[in-house]
Amino acid sequence: MENVKSNPDRRSRNRVPARLPVKIRPSPVHSELAAETRDISTNGVYLYTQSELEVGSMLELVLILPPELMSIGKSWVCCHARIMRVEQGTDNRFGVAAEIQRVDILPEIAP
Numbered sequence: 038m039e040n041v042k043s044n045p046d047r048r049s050r051n052r053v054p055a056r057l058p059v060k061i062r063p064s065p066v067h068s069e070l071a072a073e074t075r076d077i078s079t080n081g082v083y084l085y086t087q088s089e090l091e092v093g094s095m096l097e098l099v100l101i102l103p104p105e106l107m108s109i110g111k112s113w114v115c116c117h118a119r120i121m122r123v124e125q126g127t128d129n130r131f132g133v134a135a136e137i138q139r140v141d142i143l144p145e146i147a148p
Contacts, residue, residue, distance in 0.1 A: 056074060057101065059098050070088050072133075077103075081118075083134050086133060089131050093119065095119055096135055098117075098135075113142070118135035
C-alpha cells in the first residue's frame with residue numbers, strides 16, 4: 038500500500054501577504070462587518086473579524102485588490118466566497134479562510 042501524506046495546505050495558488058481593510062457581509066440579511074485580510078490570492082482569502090462566522094456559508098467581500106493580483110492595477114472588487122474554516126484567535130478575533138468563487142470588478146467612483 039502506498040504511503041500518501043496529507044497536505045493540510047490545500048491552496049492551489051500562491052497567496053500575497055496583504056493587510057487590507059475589507060467590508061464583509063455574511064448574507065443578504067446581515068449588516069456589513071469590518072475585517073482585515075492576512076493574505077489573499079485569486080481564489081482564496083484569509084481574514085480576521087470580530088464576529089464568528091459559520092463554515093460553509095457564503096460571504097460577500099468588498100475591498101481593493103493589490104496590483105499583484107490584478108492585471109489592470111489595484112481595483113475595487115466584490116468577491117463572493119464560501120467559508121472553509123474558522124479559527125478562534127487569542128485576541129477575541131476569528132480567523133476565516135474562504136474560497137473565492139467569483140470576483141466582480143466595481144466601477145471607479147470619481148472623487
